[in-house]
Amino acid sequence: MKQRIHPLLIAFAVLVFFFLLGPLVIILGSAVSDTNYLTFPPQGLTLRWFTNIFEISAFVRTMKTSFLLAVGGTALSMAIGIPAAYALARFRFQLPAFLGNIYVLPILIPEIVLGFSLMKTVAIGADVPIMLALLLGHALIVLPYCVRVVGASLNSFDFSIEEAAVSLGCPRWKAFFTVVLPNVRAGIIAGFILAFITSLNDVSVSIFLTGPGVSTLPIQLLAHMEQFFDPTIASVSVLLMGVTVAVMAIVERTLGLTFLTK
Amino acid sequence: MTVSLSLDNVTAHYGSTKVLEDLSLHVGEGELVSLLGSSGCGKTTTLRLVAGFLEPTSGSIKLGERDLTRLPAHARNIGLVFQTYALFPHLTVRDNVAFGLKQRNVGAADRRKRADDMIERVGLGHLADRHPANLSGGQRQRVALARALVIEPPLLMFDEPLSNLDAKLRVDMRVEIRRLQQANGTTALYVTHDQEEAFSISDRVAIMNAGKIMQLDTPEVLYSRPANAFVADFVGFENMIPMRAISEAGDAVRAEMAGGATIDLPKDKFTVPAQDFILATRPEGLLVAAEGQGVPTKLGLRTYLGRAYQYQCDTPAGEIKANGPLSQPFESGSAAVLVPQPEQCCLLPTEAA
Known part of the structure; x- marks a missing residue:
């Protein structure tokens, strides 16, 4: 028996795909246009805007900064988030529920407000060096992903497994590394990817914390766009998209994408 | 090595609620004693106190001459079998069983031999390379049993080990547990809410209610001569x-x-x-x-x-x-x-x- 699908549903699905993928196609098209301005459909075909990225030193510099921040900020956030998620899951019946929500606050607070307050307190108030302030800021905005995604894995973890290890002679700290961590590995990887991408794409918090000499790729992109409205912007976007797709492809190959939605 | 287990005047609190009150219990060498009662009676708390996952407010716990009361859980050398089996999902059956030996720094070759011998003894020789996810409930519980036994603990403890199995398997497994416990002469503490299970395999049974032992005796005495109305009602004096x-x-x-x-x-x-x-x-x-x-x-x-x-x-x-x-x-x-x-x-x- 064939299941009938309503034509309106098909139309709706097509529209969703169109709105999701349409802009990406336009960017991809603009990036290869052989013109000095952004245009779609592309006129001519060239890859010079891609090589152009690496000829502008500000792009190369900020790209390095952004990757460093994404890796460092996520790592720092995981170092805080994994133990926090562990404690929240392990003692979920003893701890008050609001404790878990505290870790989601960076998502709930408008990013502009978060960025501004970080600038006032960390960058100006405590006079922290720009790079360090950025690192702290990024660690903060990705913390919810670390705690939530790792926490979801830990919530379905049977803690008697940890107790079994302890009863067999394994000290608690060692049981955490040999028994707990390997079994929430999928959650940690998923959290890391979400956090990494969030950090890489962040504008609102970074814009308040960047300063003379130090900037991130998205901020540099904005700065560049104010002066030159050329296809370099589109090609940088395509590059960022490529990184995301590559990461997802690796995840899909090794773990399967379904675990991201768990 | 057979030793006895003694709990003396053990009291335990969860926050401000008292869950165990002045509980004393002696399990003789090689004896299997069950703690029987409905949920919340304190039987699992008692087991967790002995395992070292909880600390008593007062009183002492001794295994033979060794005072366990303040000893960390990993140093107690007690074999534990859990209701949820609690196998390590990321390890094979063999590595699950060998885990305790590895913690005791047993060499790789010896470890493998002893683990394989024990897996053979519980009848799972052909499954040693599988992961727990590919085993049935009964097979998982056998692995859990092998894992607890292979470290040759002086005390074995069971926390509702058969509750997740179907009725027929429960009967087979409890006979298996009793057989292995007697073959090794290991002292054992068995927690269950199932009267038939407790009576069928225990030397003595402690019927618990509200953090106290209401009566501790052989199944025969409990069945025919309950000492008080609670026990009488529990064993079916309607x-x-x-x-x-x-x-x-x-x-x-x-x-x-x-x-x-x-x-x-x-x-x-x-x-x-x-x-x-x-x-x-x-x-x-x-x-x-x-x-x-x-x-x-x-x-x-x-x-x-x-x-x-x-x-x-x-x-x-x-x-x-x-x-x-x-x-x-x-x-x-x-x-x-x-x-x-x-x-x-x-x-x-x-x-x-």
Whole structure:
């Protein structure tokens, strides 16, 4: 028996795909246009805007900064988030529920407000060096992903497994590394990817914390766009998209994408 | 190595609620003692205290000469079997079983041999390279058992190990557990809420309620001679009839119940030195007969049990369940006498005493 699908549903699905993928196609098209301005459909075909990225030193510099921040900020956030998620899951019946929500606050607070307050307190108030302030800021905005995604894995973890290890002679700290961590590995990887991408794409918090000499790729992109409205912007976007797709492809190959939605 | 387990005056709190009160328990060398009770009675708390996952507020826990009370859990050397099996999902059956040996720095070759031997003993030799996710519930519990046994612990503890298995497998597994425990002569503490399970494999059973042991004895004694109303009710003495001794004649004591019916009971039953007592019986301890000395009643609903008929009887002392022979069915509504069978009755002190 064939299941009938309503034509309106098909139309709706097509529209969703169109709105999701349409802009990406336009960017991809603009990036290869052989013109000095952004245009779609592309006129001519060239890859010079891609090589152009690496000829502008500000792009190369900020790209390095952004990757460093994404890796460092996520790592720092995981170092805080994994133990926090562990404690929240392990003692979920003893701890008050609001404790878990505290870790989601960076998502709930408008990013502009978060960025501004970080600038006032960390960058100006405590006079922290720009790079360090950025690192702290990024660690903060990705913390919810670390705690939530790792926490979801830990919530379905049977803690008697940890107790079994302890009863067999394994000290608690060692049981955490040999028994707990390997079994929430999928959650940690998923959290890391979400956090990494969030950090890489962040504008609102970074814009308040960047300063003379130090900037991130998205901020540099904005700065560049104010002066030159050329296809370099589109090609940088395509590059960022490529990184995301590559990461997802690796995840899909090794773990399967379904675990991201768990 | 066989040692005994002693808990002396152990009290435990969760926050401000007291879950165990002044509990003392001795498990002899090679003995299997079950803690039996409904959820919240403190049986699992007791096990977790011995395992070292909880700390007692006061009292001491000893395994042989070793004082466990303040020893960290990983240093206690106790084999534990969990209700959820708690196998390591990321390790094969062999590595699961070898885990405890690895913690004890047993060399790789020796480790593998001992793990394989134990896996063989629980009948899973052909599955040593599988992961737990590919095993059935019964097989998982066998792995858990092998994992606990391979470290040759002086004490084995079971926390509702069969609750997640289906009925037939439960019976097979409990025999298996008993067989392995006896073969090794390991002292064991077994927590369950299933009376049949506890009675069938234990040397002694502690029936617990509200953080206290109500009675600790062999299954035979618990089944036939409960010491108090709680235990009596727990082991199926469904009828609790308040009575008062009124006179003595020879070897018998005549007692009266509400409504004035009298019963003669053998004097040697009167270990309770009070005038007021409770006569506890199972339905088969009261025989439904056309006439005789006992409680006159009008029979209510009749149900068929296979080995007998059971009647709901409305008496002045309340609702009573009594059994009658298959050879002589009574119609509901007819008058009859409930004749107590003294060997199946139990005299208990009244609750206040």
